[in-house]
Amino acid sequence: MAHGVLIADLACEPDRAWETLVTVCQRSNIKQRDVAEAITSAAAGNPTSAVAQEQVTTAVQA
Template sequence: MSTAFDHARDPHDAAPAQQPHGTPGEAAWCAELDQLRAEVGQLRQAMKTRPVIDQARGMVMVLGPCSSQTAWEVLVEVSQHSNTKLRDVAEALVATATGESMPCPVGDALTGALRRLRTGGRQ
């Protein structure tokens, strides 16, 4: 008995005669492969930066004080207002625990966000 799965082909199994180079099918598979490679790269980067972002989130939760979700929103706001990547904001904040100073645009944005948080501008 034959099923739909029996007829499914892996793009790597296609013989050149069945799938000549440059066909629309091959182009679609190549585009999907490129997209998946980019996604894997982004996920790898996220896995590397996740710990420092979580540490910064915890620091904001203590400084706020606030919930984890609000701390995330504060970090995003600081990133946007200082025109700094979120992971760089997190690294700068975590580095202050060892005595490093925070870059002025990030520090100013964080100070403003925490002030709004403490005065009820956020939940």
């Protein structure tokens, strides 16, 4: 589900969304399921952790 959220939010190809998800997990040393939960939670309008938000932003800008 997080994969689809990234595709929609970033208006990118599925491969780029997957790469972003993997990059966030590797750079933050946070498990993929936890990053995915943060992304889907944020998409639902719930606040996400500062660490997850910072890592996603950094990965997207790369």
